[in-house]
Amino acid sequence: MAKRKGKGPTPKAEDRHWHGKRQKARAAKNAKRTGTPTMGPSGRPTATDSPRPxxxxxxxxxxxxxxxxxxxxxxxxxxxxxxxxxxxxxxxxxxxxxxxxxxxxxxxxxxxxxxxxxxxxxxxxxxxxxxxxxxxxxRPYRYAHPDDLLKGTAPLIVALDGITDPRNLGAIVRSAAAFGATGVVVPERRAAGVTAGAWKTSAGTLASVPVAQATNLTRQLKAYQQAGCFVAGLDARGSTPVADLEVASGPFVLVVGSEGKGLGRLVADTCDMLVTIPMPGKAESLNAGVAAGIALYEISRLRS
CATH class of the missing domain: 3.30.1330.30 (Ribosomal protein L30/S12)
Incomplete structure (x- = not known):
């Protein structure tokens, strides 16, 4: 039976023909994971290495x-x-x-x-x-922490429930800026976030009005209540006109729901009160951005 010939000593890593390819693959993988671009010959990021949305x-x-x-x-x-x-x-x-x-x-x-x-x-x-x-x-938007919106002795916070259109978010932020709100809080999931569409509709006011994300909106509303805020939900089922809400002069949270579904059941149950906008005309409901603007105007009038 013939003896097998040995293959000799194992070559060093750098002497193996596949070593350089593996190193490049690892570097590319790390760059993709960390977002670090590969530098071109000029020392600037190459267009092909730009983050891929x-x-x-x-x-x-x-x-x-x-x-x-x-x-x-x-x-x-x-x-x-x-x-x-x-x-x-x-x-x-x-x-x-x-x-x-x-x-x-x-x-x-x-x-x-x-x-x-x-x-x-x-x-x-x-x-x-x-x-x-x-x-x-x-650039990706940097969200504030919900507790950061509790500014001053009488903060005014707008919470959004079920708002999925970024343009509505931008319009509400614009109204929040116009009527002195300290910030807007949105759920992390199944809700509109700060996109370019929201920036455009806000007319630049997103630069001055912070938007926070809450992991659980109901739990966050309870945290605001424990911090001394009165939480009112804007809903067609409400019996009190928002213009008569004298308690809005203190620490206050206005919760706005979607045009079609309104407030979710758990969110509505958490609110201290449901308020409404009287509409003597023929329209059955208002766009969420429009409704929030009207309500914030009335609340601003009460607070002044």
Whole structure:
């Protein structure tokens, strides 16, 4: 029986032909997990290594976790920049269109990095959305803690239950800013978050009105009650007009539900009182953003 020949000593890791490939693969995996971009020859992040947002192909989409969001399309991008949406990078294929030139100028004025890119790369970054040769990367919003909204001796907090449209969130934040609210609290799940759409509708007021996320809205409302706040739910089932709510002059939480379903049962049961907006006209209900604006005006009048 023939003896087998030995293969000799095991080569060192750096001498193995596959070692470099494994190192590169590990580095790429770590960069993807931590969000650290790979540096190009110039020492700047390459467009291909930019964070890849995910989501539905639309004008503005929210990525999962802390990933940045992209606003795509000539009109959405220029409107977002006009509204003061905090961009971190502007990806452009060419500057021939008037709206693209305006976007480039506004980005330059606000020192937003301008990255020239090709169609294939922009298709990849936007997941195949209709981008029209331009996309604005928006930094992830940093939510406040719900307890941070308890400012001053008589805080005014707006809590949202079942609001899923970011435009409604932006409109409510705008009303909150106009009528002196200290902040807005939203549930972490099954609710609208701060997206580029919310920034646009808020007309920049998201920069001054904090938005907090609550793991459990019912539990957070109880925490506000324990902190001395009166919690009133805005609901068609309410028997007290919001204009007659004298208790709103103190620490107060206004809870606003969705237009279709109103307040959830547990949230409504937690409220100290349900209040309503009398409507002598023919409309059965109001848009959540409009209803919140009217209620906040009345509460502001009572508090003044």
């Amino acid at each position: 995910s989501g539905r192909p639309a004008g503005a989409r929210r990525a999962a976790g802390d990933s940045p969001e992209l606003v795509t399309g000539r009109n959405p991008v220029v409107e977002a920049l006009r509204a003061g949406v905090p961009g971190t990078a502007l990806y452009v294929m060419s500057g021939t269109d008037e709206r693209i030139r305006e976007s480039i100028q506004m980005a330059a004025d606000r020192r937003i990095p301008l990255l020239e890119t090709g169609k294939n790369e922009l298709d990849r970054l936007t997941d195949g959305a209709v981008h029209q040769g331009i996309a604005l990367q928006v």
